[in-house]
Amino acid sequence: MMLNWHDLRQRAQRVLPAFAFSYVEGGADDEKTLAHNMAVFDRWQFAPPVLKDSSQRDLRCTLGNSALSAPLLVAPTGYNGMLRYQADQMLARAAAKHGIGHIQSTVSTASIEQLAVEGNGPRWFQLYVLKDRDVTLNLIERAKKAGCEALVVSVDAVHFGNRERDKRHYLRPMKLSLKAMANIACHPGWLRRTLIPHGMPGFGNLTPYLPAEYQKGMGAAAYFASQMDQTLNWQTLAWIRQQWHGPLYIKGIMTVEDTLLAQQLGADGVVLSNHGGRQLDGSISPMLMLAATRQAVGEDFTLLIDSGFRRGTDVVKALALGANAVLLGRPLLYAVACGGEAQVERTLATMIQEIDRTLAQLGCCSLQELHAELLRSRH
Ligand SMILES: Cc1cc2nc3c(=O)[nH]c(=O)nc-3n(C[C@H](O)[C@H](O)[C@H](O)COP(=O)(O)O)c2cc1C
Numbered sequence: 001m002m003l004n005w006h007d008l009r010q011r012a013q014r015v016l017p018a019f020a021f022s023y024v025e026g027g028a029d030d031e032k033t034l035a036h037n038m039a040v041f042d043r044w045q046f047a048p049p050v051l052k053d054s055s056q057r058d059l060r061c062t063l064g065n066s067a068l069s070a071p072l073l074v075a076p077t078g079y080n081g082m083l084r085y086q087a088d089q090m091l092a093r094a095a096a097k098h099g100i101g102h103i104q105s106t107v108s109t110a111s112i113e114q115l116a117v118e119g120n121g122p123r124w125f126q127l128y129v130l131k132d133r134d135v136t137l138n139l140i141e142r143a144k145k146a147g148c149e150a151l152v153v154s155v156d157a158v159h160f161g162n163r164e165r166d167k168r169h170y171l172r173p174m175k176l177s178l179k180a181m182a183n184i185a186c187h188p189g190w191l192r193r194t195l196i197p198h199g200m201p202g203f204g205n206l207t208p209y210l211p212a213e214y215q216k217g218m219g220a221a222a223y224f225a226s227q228m229d230q231t232l233n234w235q236t237l238a239w240i241r242q243q244w245h246g247p248l249y250i251k252g253i254m255t256v257e258d259t260l261l262a263q264q265l266g267a268d269g270v271v272l273s274n275h276g277g278r279q280l281d282g283s284i285s286p287m288l289m290l291a292a293t294r295q296a297v298g299e300d301f302t303l304l305i306d307s308g309f310r311r312g313t314d315v316v317k318a319l320a321l322g323a324n325a326v327l328l329g330r331p332l333l334y335a336v337a338c339g340g341e342a343q344v345e346r347t348l349a350t351m352i353q354e355i356d357r358t359l360a361q362l363g364c365c366s367l368q369e370l371h372a373e374l375l376r377s378r379h
Pocket residue numbers: 023024025037075076077078105106107126154251273274275276277278306307308309327328329330331333
């Protein structure tokens with residue numbers, strides 16, 4: 001029975017070949033931040049008031065032009081096609097069905113155009129800024145044309161984290177070891193669901209830009225790695241602000257100072273995130289920056305957050321400390337790997353139920369009633 005994220009994770013570990021599970025699961029270096037991201041929620045405990053009528057509850061929230069039925073978005077994750085054929089489409093449809101947001105990665109397997117026809121939910125696009133400004137601009141134009149309601153610029157993966165769990169399966173970049181190949185052969189179900197329908201998944205958004213020598217095999221990944229703009233800075237973000245007139249969020253912000261700079265630049269919000277512990281090991285959980293950041297930016301600036309959220313109670317703690325909504329990463333990847341679209345739908349339904357139940361038990365009828373006084377900090 002798959003009741004919670006522990007069950008999903010265990011099942012995903014069984015159904016995925018080791019190299020694919022490591023890709024989803026891994027963090028940087030010693031994975032201290034990965035562990036800290038999940039442990040940090042215990043620092044706050046609820047102090048629930050009683051005897052308040054919370055029989056009618058409303059979880060809706062609005063972020064820019066996007067009306068969400070609950071304060072959740074699917075986090076952008078690259079290369080989901082390695083988990084299951086059409087995993088991006090499944091995640092997008094399940095999000096639309098629940099009326100929550102879906103953020104498509106630059107390095108998704110499906111292209112922007114392919115996801116534009118999947119459901120009517122709020123669709124956002126996550127941009128990695130590439131060295132080639134024309135390509136970057138073209139990605140922005142494609143997102144506009146496809147009706148994406150917001151642009152999320154990720155700024156924390158300019159230098160890739162050291163993910164050793166991942167590396168153990170490769171002889172050299174992109175070349176799986178014999179052991180990893182033998183392990184794949186022990187997962188015929190995954191082969192049937194993932195590789196057999198259409199071969200190795202690619203990077204749908206990048207295909208139009210690939211030079212001839214990168215068109216074959218894992219060429220797109222090599223192209224992408226060579227194209228990350230390592231000079232990315234606040235001027236680049238100001239340029240992007242000029243190109244995209246809709247809601248703009250900067251993802252991967254971890255300090256109050258940077259949040260204030262994003263606000264001055266004219267961004268509509270930030271995603272406080274340490275990339276799920278996949279980048280700089282030893283970095284702090286964004287939960288520990290949240291209250292101070294909210295205090296610094298005031299009420300109207302949007303604060304989204306991710307990294308380590310596994311339960312509805314985690315989400316409610318973030319909302320009480322000032323977040324507008326939460327992005328979910330790995331739990332939904334486990335879900336799509338285990339049971340496809342139907343399992344993502346069930347996982348989202350469970351998460352929404354958990355948020356709703358927590359609100360009820362705190363005597364709150366809406367997200368606006370959540371506030372820091374409902375929490376006691378252990379530290
Ligand atoms: C397999 C995987 C791929 C990811 N790919 C991207 C990506 O392409 N762009 C991005 O901005 N973040 C990416 N992230 C980070 C997520 O958007 C998000 O910040 C993180 O997963 C949140 O932590 P959680 O997994 O603990 O929920 C990825 C994360 C994972 C696990």
